[in-house]
Amino acid sequence: MFKTAPKPKDLIPQLDALAANSTTEKGLMSAIVALLHENLLKYNWVGFYMIDPKDKNMLELGPFKGSMTPHTRIPLNQGICGAAASTGKTVVVDDVNSDPRYLACSTETKSEIVVPIFVRGEVKGELDIDSHFPAAFGIDDRAMCEHVAKLVGQWLEKHS
Numbered sequence: 001m002f003k004t005a006p007k008p009k010d011l012i013p014q015l016d017a018l019a020a021n022s023t024t025e026k027g028l029m030s031a032i033v034a035l036l037h038e039n040l041l042k043y044n045w046v047g048f049y050m051i052d053p054k055d056k057n058m059l060e061l062g063p064f065k066g067s068m069t070p071h072t073r074i075p076l077n078q079g080i081c082g083a084a085a086s087t088g089k090t091v092v093v094d095d096v097n098s099d100p101r102y103l104a105c106s107t108e109t110k111s112e113i114v115v116p117i118f119v120r121g122e123v124k125g126e127l128d129i130d131s132h133f134p135a136a137f138g139i140d141d142r143a144m145c146e147h148v149a150k151l152v153g154q155w156l157e158k159h160s
Contacts (some may be wrong), residue, residue, distance in 0.1 A: 006039050008144035015144075019151040028155055029063040032148060036129070037065035042136040043129050044108070048117075048152075049074060049081055050125035059085055062125070069105045079103035081128055084114035088123050090146060094135035105130070113137040115149040119156045127152070 014035060022028035033046045047064025052073070059081055061072040071079070076086045080101050084091040091114045096102040102112070109130040117125040127149050131137070137145075 005041055008040060008140045011035060011039060012144060012147060015148060015151060019155050022155065025156065025159070026063060028152065032127075032152070033063050033065045036148075040141075042131045042133050044132045045069070045106070045128075045130035047128050048125055049085070049128055050117075051085070051123065059126070066130070067106055071103055071105055074103065080112055081114050081126060084116050084126050085123050088116050088118070090115045090142060092137050092142060094137075096130075108132045110134040111136045113141060113145055115142075115145045117149045117153045117156070119153050119160070124153070124156060 015032065018028060018031045018035065022031065029048045033048070036043050037046045045064065045066030047066070048062035049059035050062050052058040052060045057076045059074040059076065061069065074081050076082045080091050080093055080099065083101055093099045093102065093112045096109055096112055109132065111131045111134055113129050115127045116123045117127065127145055129145065
């Protein structure tokens with residue numbers, strides 16, 4: 001008998017525990033990307049981009065799971081990642097091929113969600129997830145991703 005795949009909300013207790021027990025920013029982010037990538041089958045690429053402390057107009061790739069990406073640095077005025085960071089709003093794209101902002105990383109990517117991370121009211125980074133499935137991110141995915149971003153933001157506030 002097969003175990004059913006967890007739903008996004010099913011991972012919230014584990015995510016909360018990771019945030020409560022992590023001692024480093026990189027450790028927390030690495031554990032989150034591993035948990036999401038391994039448990040949510042439509043999450044084919046999961047990673048964090050953080051604002052470069054030396055260049056506030058640039059996102060730098062942080063911990064991630066999935067295929068290598070050529071986009072290790074993204075200006076805030078480019079791509080879906082740049083849009084989420086510069087507006088401070090979650091961006092969900094059901095079909096990346098129909099969004100001119102999409103910076104192609106993989107021909108397999110069909111949809112994307114990007115959620116900004118706030119620290120003391122300022123965007124400091126974001127959670128970025130790509131899927132090989134069109135319209136992969138529903139209300140439950142968005143709620144869980146926004147919970148993750150809030151957890152990371154609170155962790156950063158507490159530890160910086």
